[in-house]
Amino acid sequence: YRTCYTEDHEAFRSTVRQFVAKEIEPNADKWDAEGLVPKDVWPKAGELGLLCPTVPEEFGGLGLDFGYNAIINEEFGYNTDVATGFSLQTDIVANYIIQYGSEEQKKQWLPKMVSGEVITAIAMTEPGTGSDLQAIKTRAVRDGDEWVITGQKVWNTLAHLADRGMLVARTDPDAPKHKGLTYFALDMHAPGVEVRPLRQMTGEAEFNEVYLTEVRVPDADRIGDVGEGWRVAMTTLSNERTTIGGGGGGVPARGSGAIAEAVRIWNEEPNVDRSPAMRDELMKLWIRAEV
Numbered sequence: 001y002r003t004c005y006t007e008d009h010e011a012f013r014s015t016v017r018q019f020v021a022k023e024i025e026p027n028a029d030k031w032d033a034e035g036l037v038p039k040d041v042w043p044k045a046g047e048l049g050l051l052c053p054t055v056p057e058e059f060g061g062l063g064l065d066f067g068y069n070a071i072i073n074e075e076f077g078y079n080t081d082v083a084t085g086f087s088l089q090t091d092i093v094a095n096y097i098i099q100y101g102s103e104e105q106k107k108q109w110l111p112k113m114v115s116g117e118v119i120t121a122i123a124m125t126e127p128g129t130g131s132d133l134q135a136i137k138t139r140a141v142r143d144g145d146e147w148v149i150t151g152q153k154v155w156n157t158l159a160h161l162a163d164r165g166m167l168v169a170r171t172d173p174d175a176p177k178h179k180g181l182t183y184f185a186l187d188m189h190a191p192g193v194e195v196r197p198l199r200q201m202t203g204e205a206e207f208n209e210v211y212l213t214e215v216r217v218p219d220a221d222r223i224g225d226v227g228e229g230w231r232v233a234m235t236t237l238s239n240e241r242t243t244i245g246g247g248g249g250g251v252p253a254r255g256s257g258a259i260a261e262a263v264r265i266w267n268e269e270p271n272v273d274r275s276p277a278m279r280d281e282l283m284k285l286w287i288r289a290e291v
Contacts, residue, residue: 009067015048016075024080035199037084039119039161046116051086052094059098060111073283083280085158089113093120093166096235100183100224109164109185121162123153123186123210124233125275133168133233134177138212140169140184147171147184147222149215157276159195159208162188167212168229181229185221192216207277 005013023044031037045051053068055061062068069091076084094113097106112118129135138151149169159165165186172180186193192215198207224232262282 005067005071009071012049012068013071013075016050016072017079019045019048019050020075020079024076024082024084028080028082031082035197036160037082041084042086042116042119044116045084045086046114050090051116052090052110052114054090055094055098055110055114059106060114061094077283085119085161087283088122088157089120093122096166096232097185097223099235100228100232104220105185105223118163119158119161121156121158121165121188122276123156123159123165123167125153125155127152127154133181133230136168136170136181138167138169139173140171140182140217142171142219143216145219147217147219149184149186149212149217151212153210153212154208155198155276156195156208156210157280159188159210160197164188165193165210166223168233171226171229175227178230179227181233182226183223183229183232184217185223186212186215186217187221190215190217 023041042051049062050072053062053064053072054066055063057063069087072090073087076082076086094110097109097113101109109118109120113120124133124136126136126138129137138149138153140147140149147169149167151169153159153167156165165188167184167186168181169184170180171182174180188195192213194211194213196209196211198209
């Protein structure tokens with residue numbers, strides 16, 4: 001019996017479980033065949049507080065602890081195989097907008113992320129770079145109050161649905177590799193952005209390639225300082241590991257056997273495939289082993 005959850009946590013768990021049973025599972029076969037979870041599911045989840053519950057109340061969230069995020073991941077992992085992508089927005093993107101976003105950015109994006117009006121994706125991995133973020137080649141060149149971004153990203157979860165893509169690009173090609181990167185909240189509907197689904201052998205197409213051709217991004221959509229992209233990226237990866245490992249005040253760091261070793265390797269070993277595809281598979285395995 002786990003003592004880390006309160007009665008409020010368990011009441012929330014019941015809400016999540018009912019949502020999965022009512023909104024997700026009846027459509028599971030159809031959505032799996034199409035490889036697509038429709039956007040209209042997101043506002044339904046947002047209405048029940050299932051998106052970004054840790055976002056502070058001043059920005060439209062519930063201001064809850066990470067245990068609520070963990071419960072969402074547990075119930076979805078245990079009760080359905082449908083990949084909604086909720087955890088990407090809830091556990092990762094929201095956290096680094098809270099940490100690195102300006103007050104204006106927080107006010108602009110977080111309430112809409114909580115409600116499900118805005119869907120976010122992450123655009124870090126590039127062809128040929130794998131988990132080596134220092135090797136990123138996508139370029140962002142300053143032009144007045146805008147940046148012109150050209151490059152390619154791959155294995156991007158939710159890019160086909162996303163309104164904003166959290167993009168890391170090289171802004172200073174002469175700086176040491178890890179110091180020349182900057183983060184942007186890319187408008188995925190902007191001219192020059194092309195998203196191509198990557199259909200897997202299972203038929204699912206939750207991952208995508210994103211092609212960027214002279215995309216103009218306002219400097220107001222930059223997250224963090226110029227050249228701070230590596231630091232923001234490390235926060236992103238840390239949030240992923242917290243989600244996978246069950247830390248952060250939610251599920252205690254417990255477990256043993258093969259899944260514990262897999263999580264240890266993910267967290268500690270340098271030469272590990274940390275692509276979004278591998279991250280999602282490890283998360284599913286952890287939830288099934290520990291819940």
